[in-house]
Amino acid sequence: MKNLKNKILQEFLNSDIKIVSQEKLEQYIEYCIYNDQKHRIKGKTAYHHILPKSLFGDYKNLKENPWNGTHLVYSDHYYAHWLLTEAIDDYDMLYAFVKMHKQDIGNGRIIKEDLIPADEFALIVEKQTKEHIILLTKEFIDKDGKVTSIAKEAGKKMTKTRNKEYLNEDGEITTSYKEGHIRMAKTRTTKVIDYKGDETSIQMNATKKAKNTILKEFIDKDGNITSIAKEAGKKCSLTKLKSGKFYDVYYKDAIMYKCIPRKDVVAISDSLLKTSQNKPLGYTQRAKISMNYRKTMHLIGLYIKETNNPLLS
Secondary structure (H helix, E strand, O other), X not given: OHHHHHHHHHHHHOOOOEEOOHHHHHXXXXXXXXXXXXXXXXXXXXXXXXXXXXXXXXXXXXXXXXXXXXEXXXXXXXXXXXXXXXXXXXXXXXXXXXXXHHHHHHOOOOOHHHOOOHHHHHHHHHHHHHHHHHHHHOEEEOOOOOEEEHHHHHHHHHHHHHHOEEEOOOOOEEEHHHHHHHHHHHHHHOEEEOOOOOEEEHHHHXXXXXXXXXXXXXXXXXXXXXXXXXXXXXXXXXHHHHHOOEEEEEEOOEEEEEEEEHHHHHHHOOOHHHOOOOOOOOOOHHHHHHHHHOOOHHHOOEEEEEEOOOOOO
């Protein structure tokens, strides 16, 4: 085991691969060797390349290089890939692990208890996303000597494919882009019978179903009657409060209302937001007329000062 470990470790060290942690790398190699089942167990193991085939093409044939292969049960295979992402800095290994994390739990190869903690996985996804963007936007010179990137080339290819003209079954000149819009419009307007027995369209039926879903009431954990729409409204209001301003309302030097949000200031008077200590509310003739109309003469002399948002402290 020691000789095999040293051999594989030297291959990593002699390569151009950026090693983040040699300790993790040695742990990865030992884990692969120690947990080898020695043979395939149908429906339970995966044949894993200890030296990844995408990075070490000379050793990807495991019949010729059996020392580089290890039969790992699915949970060990998952954990080995995680160790590898911790040990080396390589986009392909990050991508492979993120894909495995999502697929293997879905196809039943591993159970929820086998997964790494959610916060650790979120960091890996964030790192993979950043590297993916860098990879797509990194510029290079194409065969025509023009500066481009993978993202730009993919965009050009997609546009070219969508706008390529051909004859449809009616002998008309069209493109896949146009046909896609025609199919979508046709699908949306296709007539169907809804649950009440009324004739409607697929689009209208989907809209009704969505509306019924968000308005359907249920009992929340606190025993209150609510709905998806109401909960979304509460969340939206809280978000606005967190991002909005709060004020203390004064009369002369005394605080009349302490730390209230903008909407409550407007509820007192929409003119209050424009006042200051030097120009209190209601001192202009226009404001007096407005407040007389609303029967709010007691507001004359009020002004506001911005204060800290209590939801952010």
